[in-house]
Amino acid sequence: MNDTPRSRPARVLDWFDRRLPLTALWRTQLSEYPAPKNFNVWYVFGSLALLVLVLQLATGLFLAIHYQPNPHLAYWSVVRSIQRDSRWGWLIRDMHVVGASAFFVLVYLHMYRGILYGSYKKPRELLWLIGIFIYLALAAEAFLGYLLPWGQMSYWGSAVVTNFVTAVPVIGKPIAQWLRGSFVIGLPTLNRFFVFHVFLMPMLLLALVLVHLIALHQVGSNNPDGVEIHDNLNETGWPRDGIPFHPYYTVKDLFAVSVFFVVFFWFVFYRPDGWGFLLDRLNYTPADILHTPSDIHPLWFFLPFYAMLRGVPDKLYGILAFAGSFVLLACLPLLDRNPVRSIRYRSPLYKLDLLAMPLSFLWLGWIAHGFATEHNMVYGLHVTEIFYASFLVLPFFNRPRSRAATVAWLIATEAVVGSIDLWMYSIHAHGWDLMLLTDWIPALYLLLLFGLALLRPAWTHDAARLPGRLTAGGVFH
Amino acid sequence: MKMPLTSLRASRWLPLCALLLTAVAGAARASVQTTQPPLRPIRIDLQDQAALRTGALYTLHLCVACHGIQGARYSELPPLLGLGKATFLKTIGSNGRHYHDTITSNMSTSLMMDFTHMAPLDLTEIAARRSPAWLYTYLTSFYVDPSRPTGANNVAFYNVAMPDVFAGMQGLQQPVMVNGLRFGSPARIAVGVRPLTAGSMSHAQFDATARDIVTFLYAVAHPHQQERMRLGPWIIGLFVVLSVLTYLIYRLYWARVITGTQRWWRVE
Ligand code: HEM
Numbered sequence: 186m187n188d189t190p191r192s193r194p195a196r197v198l199d200w201f202d203r204r205l206p207l208t209a210l211w212r213t214q215l216s217e218y219p220a221p222k223n224f225n226v227w228y229v230f231g232s233l234a235l236l237v238l239v240l241q242l243a244t245g246l247f248l249a250i251h252y253q254p255n256p257h258l259a260y261w262s263v264v265r266s267i268q269r270d271s272r273w274g275w276l277i278r279d280m281h282v283v284g285a286s287a288f289f290v291l292v293y294l295h296m297y298r299g300i301l302y303g304s305y306k307k308p309r310e311l312l313w314l315i316g317i318f319i320y321l322a323l324a325a326e327a328f329l330g331y332l333l334p335w336g337q338m339s340y341w342g343s344a345v346v347t348n349f350v351t352a353v354p355v356i357g358k359p360i361a362q363w364l365r366g367s368f369v370i371g372l373p374t375l376n377r378f379f380v381f382h383v384f385l386m387p388m389l390l391l392a393l394v395l396v397h398l399i400a401l402h403q404v405g406s407n408n409p410d411g412v413e414i415h416d417n418l419n420e421t422g423w424p425r426d427g428i429p430f431h432p433y434y435t436v437k438d439l440f441a442v443s444v445f446f447v448v449f450f451w452f453v454f455y456r457p458d459g460w461g462f463l464l465d466r467l468n469y470t471p472a473d474i475l476h477t478p479s480d481i482h483p484l485w486f487f488l489p490f491y492a493m494l495r496g497v498p499d500k501l502y503g504i505l506a507f508a509g510s511f512v513l514l515a516c517l518p519l520l521d522r523n524p525v526r527s528i529r530y531r532s533p534l535y536k537l538d539l540l541a542m543p544l545s546f547l548w549l550g551w552i553a554h555g556f557a558t559e560h561n562m563v564y565g566l567h568v569t570e571i572f573y574a575s576f577l578v579l580p581f582f583n584r585p586r587s588r589a590a591t592v593a594w595l596i597a598t599e600a601v602v603g604s605i606d607l608w609m610y611s612i613h614a615h616g617w618d619l620m621l622l623t624d625w626i627p628a629l630y631l632l633l634l635f636g637l638a639l640l641r642p643a644w645t646h647d648a649a650r651l652p653g654r655l656t657a658g659g660v661f662h
Numbered sequence: 663m664k665m666p667l668t669s670l671r672a673s674r675w676l677p678l679c680a681l682l683l684t685a686v687a688g689a690a691r692a693s694v695q696t697t698q699p700p701l702r703p704i705r706i707d708l709q710d711q712a713a714l715r716t717g718a719l720y721t722l723h724l725c726v727a728c729h730g731i732q733g734a735r736y737s738e739l740p741p742l743l744g745l746g747k748a749t750f751l752k753t754i755g756s757n758g759r760h761y762h763d764t765i766t767s768n769m770s771t772s773l774m775m776d777f778t779h780m781a782p783l784d785l786t787e788i789a790a791r792r793s794p795a796w797l798y799t800y801l802t803s804f805y806v807d808p809s810r811p812t813g814a815n816n817v818a819f820y821n822v823a824m825p826d827v828f829a830g831m832q833g834l835q836q837p838v839m840v841n842g843l844r845f846g847s848p849a850r851i852a853v854g855v856r857p858l859t860a861g862s863m864s865h866a867q868f869d870a871t872a873r874d875i876v877t878f879l880y881a882v883a884h885p886h887q888q889e890r891m892r893l894g895p896w897i898i899g900l901f902v903v904l905s906v907l908t909y910l911i912y913r914l915y916w917a918r919v920i921t922g923t924q925r926w927w928r929v930e
Contacts (some may be wrong), residue, residue, distance in 0.1 A: 262734050265764070268885075275886045308874055321887070388686045432915055443905040447898055454894030469791040471784075556695070 194288075214402060217417075219427030220434055221408035223655040227298035228406075235441060237284055242387060244281040247274075251495045252333065252380035259335035260471040270356040279457035285327055285464045287449055289486035292320060297543060300517070303526030304407040310518040314399040317515045319393045322386060324487070331484065332375060336468030337614075341481045344370050352500030410655050411526025417654065426655040443521035459507045465478035480556055489546045489572075496565025498614035506569055507509065514577040520527035520579040523647070528607055530648035534638055538575050541630060545572040563619050566609070570602050570627035578634060585646065588639060602627045697842025699817050699853040704798040706877040706927060711744040716871065717741055717878025718754055721766070725785060725825060725875075726757065728774060731765035733786030736884050742881060767879045775885035794876050801872040803855045804828060805837040820844070832868045833861030 191199065202208050206308050251271050253262035263502040267274040296316065299305055300302050304575045305313035347370065350361040405415055415426040428434075442549025458464040462485045467478055483491050490507050513520075525531055528539060555561045581594050609615060638645045707713065718739060721731070736756040740747050743754075747761070755861070757768060767774070767782045774782045789797065795857040804826035808817035814826035817837065826834075835855040842851035861868065 221769055263734060269733065269738075433919060435914045436908065436915050440905065440908040443901050443908045446901040447905060450894070450897050450901060454890045454897065466791050469787050471787065 195260070200467070213430040214433070216429055218300070218430045219424045220406055220430045221396075221410075221414045221424075221429045222414075222426055222433075223410060223657060224406075224407050224408050224434065227301065228295070229438060230291045230295040232438045233294055233441060233445050234288065235394065237251060237288045237291060238390065241281060241288065241392075244277045244284065245383060247277045248281055249383050251662050252379075254333070255584065256335060256472070258377055259333065261545050263334045265271045266348060276453070279453045281401045282464050283449060283452045283459070284639065286459065286486065287445075288323065288483070289327070292323060293486075296320070296514075300408055300539065300542070301528045303411055303521070303523075303528075304408055304509055305517045306521070307406045307518070309407060312397065312404060313518060314515060315393060315397045315400055317470070319390065319397060320514075320555065321511065322390050322393055326382060326386040326390060327484070327486070330387060332370070332378045333382060334468060335375065335472045336465075337470040337472055337476075337478055338465040338467040338481070340472035340474070341478055342483055343374070345481050346483075347374075349500060349504060350495050351495060352504060354501070399562070408655065410526060410529060410652055412652060412655055414655070436482065439458055442572050451616055457462040482553060485550065485554075487554040488551075489549035492549040492561075493569045493572075494566040495553065495557055495562050496567075498562070498566075498609070498612070506573075510572065513573065517576070517579075520576060522580070522583045525647045525651065529618065530651055532582065532647050533646075534634060535647075537637075538578060538582070538634065541571060542575040545569075545575060559619060561614050564626075567623050567626040571630050574598060574602070574627060574631060578631075580644065581635075581638075588637070588642075591635055591645075595631065595639075597627060598631045598635070602631065664889070665814075666891060669876070680794040681758050687894070689692075695846050696844050697849075697851045697853075699799075701793075701795040701818070702802065703797045704795050704873055704876060706794050706880055708877065708881050710877065713874040714881055715754075717876070717881075717899065720871065720875050720928070721785070721878055721882075722754055726765060727768050728782050729785045729788075730767040730782060731785045731882060733784070733790075734885070735762055735764050736760075736761045738885065739882075755880065781824065785879055786802045786883050789879040794880050797876045797879060801875060802832070803852075803867060804832075805835045805852065805855045806858060807837070815852070817855060820852075828868070828872075830880070831863045831871070834858040852906075858890050 198208065233557070236400045238559045248267060251262060251266045251274065253266070254261055258332070263278070267278050271274070299313060299316070328343075328346065333341045347361045347364050350364065353360065362368065364374070364377075366377055367370070405413075408414070412426070414426040417425045419425050432438050452459060456463075458466070465484065482488065490510065493506045493510065494503040496507050521533070523535075529534060531539075545568050549565065549572065552568060578594070580600065581591075586594070606620065609620060667878065675844070736750075737747075739745075739754070739762060740750040740907070743750065745753070756763070757765075759766075764800060769777075769782065779833060794801075796818060803817035804814050804819065806813065806826075810821065811825070812825040813825075814829075815837070816822040816824075834857075837852035838854040838860045839850045840853050842849060842853075844851065857865070863871065
């Protein structure tokens with residue numbers, strides 16, 4: 186310690202530090218927190234999601250002040266009180282609407298980043314699992330909020346979803362009734378959805394995100410090379426490939442925030458309804474209990490799951506298919522046990538599978554965007570099969586496989602898909618012609634994957650050597 | 663140390679391929695189910711206060727007989743139309759309502775149900791949902807259809823419940839029919855109209871009036887349109903400038919990391 190007199194601000198800080206570890210937190214979590222030096226653009230979505238969370242809380246606060254959770258008043262309280270009668274209300278509302286969709290864009294990219302670089306593998310399994318819970322809470326938050334403007338799609342969308350819940354045996358009906366607070370969507374439903382949306386879920390989300398960050402700082406960040414920086418420390422115990430989060434990543438994230446806001450505000454000012462994707466056109470019409478719209482569907486971020494629900498010709502199994510996709514995501518650390526983390530050093534066919542995953546997801550979304558025709562339902566079923574397959578074949582890539590094992594994998598997976606389709610034939614779920622025309626979709630994918638594995642065994646081999654150190658710093662050079 | 667390792671950097675091309683392939687999958691999807699009649703193109707000018715005034719006059723005197731415009735208050739209109747409060751009340755008026763009231767329909771819901779078997783729809787809501795071109799097509803293409811209870815049908819809105827309130831101004835019209843699909847089944851579809859009888863206005867006059875109504879409806883349903891256009895470029899410009907600045911700061915800080923002179927990262 187030196188004896189030079191401390192300045193006044195420093196003494197104020199000292200006063201606080203003795204009572205609250207401000208400086209210590211700043212140091213350990215930011216200015217002396219080691220982050221890998223090679224984060225690329227995929228690593229900005231976490232901080233951006235945090236930003237949008239704050240944005241949603243702030244704009245939501247002002248909306249809640251003018252909103253009336255009552256079926257007679259709700260629609261006009263949004264369209265008139267908020268959007269016209271209160272100053273800047275239109276801007277706040279559009280920011281909240283665009284923010285909701287931005288949240289999902291960011292979180293989907295954030296999750297896919299985790300998949301690309303194997304961020305769910307040891308020691309980050311729990312971090313990943315917490316992430317899944319965040320996603321579920323976020324989905325619930327969005328679903329609850331969608332009822333509040335009391336438009337046609339709000340009303341009928343919620344009706345469809347709460348109706349699906351009734352398909353669960355024994356507990357389904359009581360749960361649906363409890364959710365609605367009634368036998369139909371009405372005043373009790375709107376009241377409780379409002380409270381859940383502005384109070385319960387935001388609290389839960391904040392708590393989960395805090396736990397997410399604590400868990401992240403406990404294990405440290407992964408990176409695009411998948412190399413653990415803490416395995417290579419210098420004499421002072423600092424990771425050789427680490428740089429302090431602040432200022433390096435704070436300045437980088439600030440850049441990302443600025444670019445994000447350019448896009449965000451372009452939507453807010455010029456396309457607040459995002460061509461009907463961010464705010465359904467049908468929702469301009471107040472809810473009408475006597476008039477069921479011919480085409481009910483959720484907002485874009487739930488469309489893939491909606492395709493799964495619709496694709497399976499049985500409500501209960503549909504729910505299982507939908508819920509199963511979250512189980513699959515949560516089980517990624519168990520499915521993919523290959524020691525190589527990053528996609529950069531994984532085999533070509535593994536890369537193909539990681540391409541099939543988001544592609545089938547987007548394809549499902551596109552299918553659900555269309556009408557509930559039989560054609561779309563059958564495609565929904567088959568593309569759901571591809572989406573599931575893209576997860577379930579992951580163990581195949583865990584280690585080198587013999588030809589016999591490859592053939593066995595091909596036969597087993599085709600048999601699973603085949604028996605699902607046979608079951609569809611047996612219950613006459615869809616016309617023969619349509620089924621025969623489309624059965625090949627998942628079958629072909631599996632044939633392609635394992636066929637190529639047979640023909641070109643090298644394509645199942647991961648990189649022969651992994652880098653011991655990170656290969657580059659920053660993505661912008 | 664350099665790695666002898668060639669990686670595909672899949673993380674960079676994966677999302678691109680994903681986008682491309684979905685676009686292809688989307689384009690391949692056949693989906694034509696109902697033959698859509700062509701919309702009449704229209705240009706509206708929200709600054710044109712003469713058009714807005716004509717539109718307001720017709721809307722507040724004709725349409726409000728059945729439709730509400732509940733999103734708006736009478737008091738919002740004078741600034742929009744470029745009129746003083748007194749002139750507004752004298753020339754267009756507030757239908758006997760309080761000046762700060764919202765614009766509600768003049769007809770009760772039960773009476774409306776008797777006439778059209780429908781509760782009145784709100785024009786703020788309709789004009790937010792429909793495009794100007796759709797509204798313009800709709801307003802100009804009512805045609806005579808004896809099979810309908812109102813005696814009228816509409817090119818843009820098949821089997822519409824709204825009567826042809828323009829018969830006097832525009833005259834009656836007959837449909838131009840083609841063979842097409844309705845919900846996947848073959849049907850005769852109206853794709854345009856031809857004049858049948860003359861009205862009190864010429865065709866050009868009526869079309870101009872319809873355009874004025876659409877202009878007014880659009881303005882009332884998008885009250886912050888001008889503000890958006892005025893503010894948007896500034897806010898977006900601000901963040902473009904900030905992007906450039908923060909990028910420069912980012913490069914400045916990272917120069918040390920990139921050249922390897924940074925204290926924590928030195929290649930042995
Ligand atoms: C409200 C939503 C979320 C917020 C605010 C959030 C925030 C963050 C932040 C700030 C980071 C560190 C920066 C980064 O690596 O991008 C991070 C890392 C991470 N997040 Fe999230 N996250 C959210 C949702 C999720 C979800 C839904 C998942 C997965 C299901 C997830 C999984 C992960 C993983 C695995 C990491 C570590 C990645 C790595 O080190 O490579 N997060 N999160």
